[in-house]
Amino acid sequence: MPLPxxxxxxxxxxxxERRSSVFPMSARKATRWARGLGIPDGGETVLYTGAMYQxxxxxxxxxxxxxxxxxxxxSRFVFLGRWANKVxxxxxxxxxxxxxxxxxxxxxxxxxxxxxxxxxxxxxYLYGDDMYAGALAYDSGVDGGFATHARRVQAMxxxxxxxxxxTVDPHTTNxxxxxxxxxxxxxxxxxxxxxEVLAAxxxxxxxxxxxxxxxxxxxxxxxxxxxxxxPRALLRDAGYRVNEPIFSREQTFCxxxxxxxxxxxxxxxxxxxxxxxxxxAGGEGVVTMCPICLAAxxxxxxxxxxxxxxxLFLAEAxxxxxxxxxxxxxxxxxxxxxx
Amino acid sequence: MASAQVxxxxxxxxxxxxxxxxxxxxxxxxxxxxxxxxxxxxxRQLFRHVxxxxxxxxxxxxxxxxxxxxxxxxxxxxxxxxxxxxxxxSLRGYLDREVFGLDRRYRVGASRPTKEGQHAAAHG
Numbered sequence: 315m316p317l318p319x320x321x322x323x324x325x326x327x328x329x330x331e332r333r334s335s336v337f338p339m340s341a342r343k344a345t346r347w348a349r350g351l352g353i354p355d356g357g358e359t360v361l362y363t364g365a366m367y368q369x370x371x372x373x374x375x376x377x378x379x380x381x382x383x384x385x386x387x388x389s390r391f392v393f394l395g396r397w398a399n400k401v402x403x404x405x406x407x408x409x410x411x412x413x414x415x416x417x418x419x420x421x422x423x424x425x426x427x428x429x430x431x432x433x434x435x436x437x438x439y440l441y442g443d444d445m446y447a448g449a450l451a452y453d454s455g456v457d458g459g460f461a462t463h464a465r466r467v468q469a470m471x472x473x474x475x476x477x478x479x480x481t482v483d484p485h486t487t488n489x490x491x492x493x494x495x496x497x498x499x500x501x502x503x504x505x506x507x508x509x510e511v512l513a514a515x516x517x518x519x520x521x522x523x524x525x526x527x528x529x530x531x532x533x534x535x536x537x538x539x540x541x542x543x544x545p546r547a548l549l550r551d552a553g554y555r556v557n558e559p560i561f562s563r564e565q566t567f568c569x570x571x572x573x574x575x576x577x578x579x580x581x582x583x584x585x586x587x588x589x590x591x592x593x594x595a596g597g598e599g600v601v602t603m604c605p606i607c608l609a610a611x612x613x614x615x616x617x618x619x620x621x622x623x624x625x626l627f628l629a630e631a632x633x634x635x636x637x638x639x640x641x642x643x644x645x646x647x648x649x650x651x652x653x
Numbered sequence: 654m655a656s657a658q659v660x661x662x663x664x665x666x667x668x669x670x671x672x673x674x675x676x677x678x679x680x681x682x683x684x685x686x687x688x689x690x691x692x693x694x695x696x697r698q699l700f701r702h703v704x705x706x707x708x709x710x711x712x713x714x715x716x717x718x719x720x721x722x723x724x725x726x727x728x729x730x731x732x733x734x735x736x737x738x739x740x741x742x743s744l745r746g747y748l749d750r751e752v753f754g755l756d757r758r759y760r761v762g763a764s765r766p767t768k769e770g771q772h773a774a775a776h777g
Contacts, residue, residue, distance in 0.1 A: 319719045320753030327755050453723055455745030457669070458756045533724040568689045568724035576719055584689055584722070 322576055323454045330463050336450045337369050337376070341442035344368045347420035348439055351427050357438030359478040361427060361508070364447040364486030367419045370605040371411030374613075377574045377581075419605065425625035426482050426508050428633050433517040437480055443470050447489035453572065461497050464489075468498050478504045480511055484534035484541070484604045492538065507535070509603065509624070512632075513544035519631040522553035527627060528597035529556050530588070530611065531566035532604035545603055545624055552631030559595040567591060569602075571610035585614035593619060601627055660708040667703055667747045672739045675700035684727035684737060690720055696727065696737050703744070711744065712752055718744045 326336040344365050353361070430437055445467050451460040471479075481487040484507070491505035506514075527549065535541040542563050549556050561567035570584025589611055592600050599620040602608045611621045667673070678700045685697060694717050702710040711718075721741045728737040749755040 319715060320748075320755070323719075323749060324753060324755050327749075453742065453745075454719075455742045455747075455749050456756045457746055533722070533726070537725040537729055564729055565726070568722045568726065570689075570722070572722045572724070573720055577716075580690070580720060587689070 319576055323456070326450055326454065326575075327456050327459050330446075330448065330451050330456075330459055335365065335369070335446040336448075337372055339365070339368065339372060344444065345439075345441045347423040348427065348441070351424065351431075353427060354438040355441055356474050356476070357436075358476065359436065359480065360438045360440055360474075360476050361430065361482065362440070362479040362486065362490070363423060363444055363482050364449075364489070365444060366446075366449075366483045366486055367422050367605045369446070370419050370609050371415035373575070374415060374609050375411045377578050422605070422608075422623045422625050423482065425623075425629040425633070429512060429517070429625065429628055430480065430508060432520075432633050433512055433515045435480075435511060435515060440470075440474060440476070443474060445470060447486045447494075449485040449489050452489065452493060464494055464497050468494070468501060471503065476503065479506070481505060481507050484532040484539060485606070487541070488534050488538045507539070507541055507544070509541060509544045509548065512628075513547050517548070517551075517632055519552045520634055521631055523627070523631045524553050524555075525599075526555045526557060526597045527599050527601050528559060528592050528595045529562070529601045530559070530569070530592055530603075530607060531563055532602070532607055533566055533568050535603060536564055536566050541603075545601070548628055548632075549601065549624070552628065554627060554631075556601075557595040557597045559591045561591060569604075569607040569610040569614075571606035574610065581610065582613065585610040589614040589619075589621075599627070657707050658709060659706040661706055663706045663708045663711075664703055666751065667743050669746065670739055670743050672736045673743045674734075674736050675703050675740050677733050677735045679733050681732060683730050683732060684735075687726045687730050689724060689726060690722060692717060692720060696735065696740060699744070700735075700740060712748070715748050715752065718748060 329336050329338055347368065427439075447467065448460045448463045451463065479490055481490060487505060487507045490503070494501045529546065529549070531542065546556055559567075567588050568584060569588050570581040572581075574581035589600075592611070599622055600611060600615070601624050602611060602621060603624045605623075608621065608623050615621045664675075668675075675696070678697060680697050680701065682697060685692070694714060699711060699714060699718070718741060721738075723738045723741065725738050728735070731737060746756070750757055
């Protein structure tokens with residue numbers, strides 16, 4: 315028996331309404347990645363993560379749970395979980411993300427911050443106010459709940475005096491740049507992906523990396539937001555040879571990730587098909603630029619080929635190598651990761 | 654299909670978004686050919702069902718509607734300029750409100766939030 319769509323979407327909507335995120339997590343966990351980086355609190359220009367990279371380890375753990383429920387008699391009882399979740403944050407209690415995943419995704423954000431710092435871009439961070447933008451609710455067609463949440467985000471940004479947002483993932487970029495102006499009155503913030511900001515700043519690589527990689531365009535960056543040339547320019551300037559898969563740029567092929575919470579098995583099939591296309595193009599590693607693509611393609615690869623966020627490839631060229639940080643409050647693997 | 658019930662108000666209940674344009678589909682099939690999921694039903698047949706007011710046929714396909722990745726591979730190649738992703742999102746919204754009982758304050762005829770943050774009756 316397939317998973318009950320209404321109950322799963324309902325659970326996300328309940329969380330967004332009651333806890334301001336489709337998958338709530340504490341501010342302490344969501345902001346831990348920024349420890350020790352010296353990013354000022356607030357300012358006119360802020361790095362806005364929308365908590366997507368922070369949420370992915372928990373979402374991945376939840377999907378593993380749902381995979382076991384999908385097509386079993388347990389799927390009939392998901393509605394009970396939804397009702398219990400209204401009282402207790404069951405979604406957070408049920409899914410236990412791996413420490414390695416948490417460290418990996420925190421490493422992405424730390425590298426993005428360091429890339430911007432290295433390029434001389436001034437920015438702050440909103441720490442506990444860095445709210446989820448609502449992409450999953452919007453994509454699920456929950457327009458009323460989404461609009462209410464978007465107004466909360468707008469009010470917070472007005473209160474904090476923010477004028478420019480530097481985003482880190484395509485879904486948050488799309489919400490803040492293209493959807494919020496349609497839904498909200500008076501939304502006039504400038505929104506740019508950090509890839510666009512770095513490319514426009516003409517960031518200079520500190521060292522050249524001679525390596526073949528294959529690029530996977532995010533559907534949302536490529537087809538919704540037109541972010542196609544910037545990641546390629548940054549990689550090529552760093553010395554990488556960028557291989558293009560059969561479906562690339564505006565014709566990119568989805569990773570399957572967007573449906574993994576509702577149809578985990580089908581999502582995996584799509585991920586495997588995309589990985590085959592990427593492997594056929596050749597390259598020592600797959601470059602992704604979206605947390606959902608990163609998770610889906612890493613699952614599909616099962617270690618057969620490195621699948622990494624573009625920030626890792628860029629940091630190798632644009633950031634100085636540094637010894638692992640001490641006392642920054644991050645697991646050693648992350649400290650190494652960001653070095 | 655011989656006993657299909659026609660719901661004349663169905664398309665208005667689905668088309669709350671100003672960008673909804675299922676009627677622009679000319680049924681050429683490019684969308685089905687470019688779909689990573691291999692969904693043949695979406696959007697051609699399903700959009701036709703909406704326009705014809707065949708509510709039951711659409712509701713039966715709730716799983717297919719939520720299987721769409723919203724990746725826009727179809728929309729990128731659509732020769733008729735159909736806003737496929739927005740149309741699918743509109744169908745999801747209809748199912749959320751009318752079938753799953755979610756987001757009900759956004760129903761047709763109900764007071765719903767507007768861009769101005771005030772409330773107005775949807776579709777008059």
